[in-house]
Amino acid sequence: MFLIYCPYCEEHREEEEFHPKGQAHIARPADPEACSDEEWGDYLFFRDNPRGIHHELWVHAVGCRKFFNITRNTVSYEILETYRMGEQPRFTAEYPEGKPAEKKSAAAKEVAQQEGVKA
């Protein structure tokens, strides 16, 4: 069993129900008409391939059918957190242990809930 926490269903679901959809947090250029070909090409085709923490877009395809984000470690494959669209990740390349300000305020229960994967 490989369970992923869906932030909309608010529970762990079998991996079979999910689909990965590539890199998350890609902003569409505000004014596409004013873009250079290079900028537009970067937006359309070029994706990061980091070693370590990576933010990904996933969809709960068999379930609530909502898109959400996963922070995943591409070396260990560990899922550090899952979060809803529009939210910001707690774990980033800059803060691999979680952002300090939020780490202080986050209660133990909340951490357990945000944890992406239950073995």
Add this chain to the structure above:
Amino acid sequence: MSEQTATWYNLYDARPQVEVPAESPLAWSYHHSGRPAVGEKSRVVLRERDMAGHLILRGGAIVLDEAVRQVLGFGLPGRPNTLTRDESGERSVQWLSPDEWLVIVPGGEEFALEKRLREALGDAHTAIVNVSGGQTLIELSGEKARELLMKSTPYDVHPEAFPVGKGVTTVFAKANLILRRPTEERWELVLRRSFADYLYRWILDAGAEYAIGVEG
């Protein structure tokens, strides 16, 4: 972009009063795969509640809850993956996603219900779709019903993980369906029309060792 939102809609009774032959999505399966009789040894019993009215509601929870409460007399489920029912248990509303709910009512009521819901919702930004023809509902009961489900779905159907009043959309065999548990000993499966035959045959096969019987 126009500032005005289109509020008109075409609503017509998909099931007119005249006798038009209508069949459940499982009609052909019954004919082709048979309906094993319920016997004394049957530890799983399958019963189809065919031709029920299924409506999909989409929109904001607050505005829909108000309208549903007004029309049906009970509100939307407040938590994800749960369902609410009226006292008779014949009408239910199930959470499908943060902005989507499935309403199931006895067959024939859905047209009037949709009309009353639309009146209650007025200009609110919502959508109602009658999907009655696209899916059917079957009930599984009997002491081995849970074991049959355990063979078919990766979802945890243990009573602790799946209490009464829960309902989820999940993987079942190589298809997917809505699995719900309205009462202690009854499980409900909402099947898509296109998956119905496959899932019916899967359930018969999985239930063979429990001498599954098909009621009705």
